[in-house]
Amino acid sequence: MPIPIEFFRGVCAVLITYFLFKALNIFDIHTRKKLEQQIRNQAQSEKMASLGLLSAGVAHEINSPLTNASLNMQMMRSQFKAVLNDEKIQKKLDAIDRNIERASIIAKELLQFSQTRESILSPMDVNQVLDSAIAQMDDKFSNIKILRRQAYLPKVKLNAAKLEQVFLNVMNNSVEAMKNVGELSLITKKVTNEVHIVISDNGTGISPEHLLKVFDPFFTTKKTDTGTGLGLSICHGIIEQHAGTITLMNNKKGGVDTTIKLLIA
Template identity: 30%
Template sequence: MHAASAIDTLTLAIPPFRPLDSLDHVADHLLQAGYEPVLSVPIVDAERPVGMISRHQLHALFMKKFGRELYGKRPVADFMIRDFLSIEADTPLAQAAQYLTRHMRQPVSEDFVITREGLYQGVGAVLSLLGAMERQAVQHSAQLGHAYRELKASQAQLIQSEKMASLGQMVAGVAHEINTPLGYVRNNVEMVGEFTSQTARLLHAYRELSRALLAADGDAAQVTAALDSIEALEALIDPELLQADQSTLLTDTLYGLNQISELVSGLKDFSRLDQAPTDNVSLNDCVESALLIARNSLKNKVEVIRQLGDLPPLRCAPSQINQVLLNLLTNAAQAIADRGRILIRTWAGEGNVCISVQDTGKGMPPEVLKKIFDPFFTTKPVGEGTGLGLSIAYKIVEQHGGRIRVASQPGRGTRFVVELPCPTVTTPAAVSARLLQA
């Protein structure tokens, strides 16, 4: 138990009276220094508290007719309260307060005796107990506030590190994706380089011919030689074919470069670190962005079918929504053992936009389904899954004011539906209702 929370911090060292002391003696002493803070004084016999007497009681007795003469000489034990309140010094504040409120008599400002192992220690005042309780409550609420802020920060940290982890997984795939076009772009450029040197040889031969033709002395032998060497070169290099090949190579190269820049900008979009919501986000663009990043884990085994509806612009943090979608797509791909399909649908609902990711994977039994949103729950081998993906997806969707639902059948597949609120959504039914009203 923490010392600061125990009742002994409230102990007032009030000198006690003995049971045989007279009321006069008590009354005289009460006026002296040391007793000011309390309304009641303790009566102690051989260090054990046996009673209490209050100023109020003394006053009432002495105010009676001849009160002081009648009662002044009598021992205080004749008048003291015997069922006074007594609390052990190491009792926690909250427990003491509970005990006092349960047993306290009026007036509430009455004092109580504090003991240690049954022996007199001092006196406590109900008001100072209340004050201490209040200070403790303030301190607890500050601690709670601090803990809450820390929890929020670590949650944001968790989302960020999961994002980094999933990004890490994806980087290998994306690097591979970039490598393929990069490979043939390099090849093409090398070939264009070779073609350029062939073109240069042809050009050189043509210039030799033109020089021979234009020469003032007009040597026919030189012209014939130039023509022969052109013929020999053209047998090796067909200029028309060369031009056609070169333009195909350049078109392919441009295509490859576009693919690379698409991947790079997709990656940049995806990994945006901003958490702040942005207006005018297209959920369909988020789908494309996540698909681009997930491409490597989907290809060769998953047929992706998109049914993307007309969606109004959405206010959301796109990088976080990308993270949700990427996790749903990765989970779906991981659930498909051999070959399968992922159907992605988006549509505008009543006041929201929805996206469903449905796979033909292995599905989940009810006992797994129950736990999938729990942090660290995973059925994947160590090192493959952290079990954070869905819990973070859940948190992100919740922070956007939306919800995420799932239905699954073992052996048949799983469907996740994410709904995000979008107040501007108006369905045709809502539009016609409004038109009718107008």
């Protein structure tokens, strides 16, 4: 009795599956994880590029009417002082001003988000850029203990203004997470062919499900009137433009470690 062709097909399918699994096992776990991360990074880059174009268009479209609204509010306050003396009317006008200001901030951040891939890089010392950012945060560090550890670093090709923006954003997030009181560790070091910057706080940390979304545009755990959800997305775009990486993970102190890795020039 002849053996049905379906039997041979089934056997072939099993053998192919078996040898595929054997081939996959050639790669160790570390290699597979690295490949998976590269795929995720590529998908993130493509998504960010598309959103960047969209963000630029939206920002330009809303900036003009926002400017007009702000000018009209100023004219109203100037020309109708007597009529607008009523406290209730003043409160309503103040609320309108706050909303216009917030919308302007969002438009500005949308433009920043769209421009993270446009930059000229020059060899510089990362320590100088970080120290400049720390100096700008001085007023927010009044109740924060700063632990600064730095090593001699070879130069990195970077845009100082944009990298400083990343440091300011990360440090500001840490200060907010610590509710303006705590310990902030700032470490720079050379690791093989990279410069590593590690910013650590002892704040409230980030839930595991949120850690997966922190670089997504418009994702925020802050109140809607205080956060746009673009800060870390902008940071991600800037570091990517520097051919580096930025990662966030919870630490043993209950806070967050932000690690930035940049290639040596």
